[in-house]
Amino acid sequence: MQRNPVGKMLLFGATGDLAQRMLLPSLYGLHADGLLPEGLTITGAARADHDDASYRDFAKAALDQFLPDDRAGEEAVGSFLERMFYHNVDLSDPGSFASLAEKVGDVSGGLAIFLSTAPSLFEPAIAGLHKVGLAGDTVRIGLEKPLGYDLASSKEINDAVAAVFPENRIFRIDHYLGKETVQNILALRFGNSFFEPVWNARGIDNVQITIAETVGLEERAGYYESAGALRDMVANHMLQLLALIAMEPPSHYDGTAIRDEKAKVIRSLRAIKPEETPQVTVTGQYADGAVKGAIVKSYGDELGKPSTTETFVAIKAHVDNWRWQGVPFYLRTGKRMAARRSEIAIQFKAVPHSMFAGRGGLLQPNMLIIRLQPEEYVQLLVMAKEPGLDREGVRLREVPLNLSLDAAFAGSRRRIAYERLLLDLIEGDQTLFVRRDEIEAQWTWIDAIRAGWAANDMKPKTYPSGSWGPSAAIALTERDGVTWQDD
Ligand code: BG6
DSSP, rough: OOOOSSSEEEEEETTSIIIIIIIIHHHHHHTTTTTTTTEEEEEEEEESOOOHHHHHHHHHHHHHHHHHHHHTTTTTTTHHHHHHEEEEOOOTTTGGGGHHHHHOOOOOEEEEEOSOOGGGGGGHHHHHHHHOSSSSSSSEEOSSOOOSSSHHHHHHHHHHHHHSSOGGEEEEOOOOGGGGHHHHHHHHHHSSSSSSSGGSTTTTEEEEEEEEEOOOSSOOHHHHHHHHIIIIIIIIIHHHHHHHHHHOOOOOSSSHHHHHHHHHHHBBBOOOGGGGGHEEEEEEEHHHHHHHEEEEEEEEHTTTSSOOSSEEEEEEEOSSSSTTTOOOOEEEEEEBSSSSSEEEEEEEEOOOOOGGGGGGGOOOEEEHHHEESSSOEEEEEEEESSSSSSSTTTOOEEEEEEEEEETTTTOOOOOHHHHHHHHHHHTTTTTTSBOHHHHHHHHHHHHHHHHHHHHHTOOOOOEEETSSSSSSHHHHHHHHTTTOOOO
């Protein structure tokens, strides 16, 4: 892969929550490890009143608060802050771009823009950048979600961006793709020979993808209330995980080959018809309860008003192609759940015939568990014989074959997902960014579900905070004789 690093960065939304928690600590991490191009400057832009000096203080405070423990107190902070500049900008005011362009200066050495702002500002921002010459051949743009709230709005944003930037200079972020364990799905599937022959409807009974969070609304009422779990998590992160699990082997590790295969999977998702929506989807909203020992309020109480926004969703999905015919993909995500856990559980088919049955030996189908967070491991549950003379029958037990990535790679630094993505943006590698056709296929599938909810007047069922969601979510899999993997 040929690297083509830029000499400058422009960070819109530079005083926002994402910048403080993720972007600044990530850029710092890259700087501290000598990975940022020499001389790269980073200009923050936002509405807040700052000059260069006060923005450096702001950035320093963010680093003090949000740097990971293994980075805290490092000495490179001073030299990192010297890279930082700031410009006041009101994206809705076309007049404010000229002075921004002046501040950024010559971009012939390359400019990477990161746009992390309200989606309503995307179009004026792009138009403004274009007008003042900040969208030329040497400029690439990173776009943070949400990229719209349905297919139509996402197309509108994509069209506005495409009017100025060609696709090969657009970097749409899904931060799940920056996670080491998510990239590890590729290594697991395509770096080993033994999974592939059974990685299909003949070998696999069902796939479960869970992203459970313990946090609630946090400080994001304005956004979350209008988004809900389906748009916030399923439309992007979960469908990307599904695509990585279900895609055909790409011929190369590059942006075209990998994204071609992912897009094919997303386009193969069976559209859920309005009349089947109540059977194959479940929505929920958290009520009062206790999470990790602390009493927490209901969603409505946090919000300060009643709401019909879902904070939990479970879906039975199908990928309609040869490889996956008849294999359900159960997706589940929610806030205020019993534990923070992102995991993919792949349940293989039972053996065709058990020779142990006559001797009392019980078999469980094998299961592959890919734990993405908080721990990082891959576990294969295999049947083994309990030691003994078997006089009362053969005792078989499921035993995990453990690949602890935390332990195996204990010496390697764990990086924030954005470190990888920001570096790829700076160097111009699109492999881990989402292409337009993927996003639009994602929305097409999601919109059909929302239409089904509307047609059936489906409202979220409440679930106690600290649980695994409404009981209907359990019924969704149990009906098929499948149990959610909750250990
Ligand atoms: C974001 C969602 O995209 O992902 C949040 O908007 C969610 O609602 C977050 O909390 C989860 O990310 P992670 O990396 O903590 O699993």
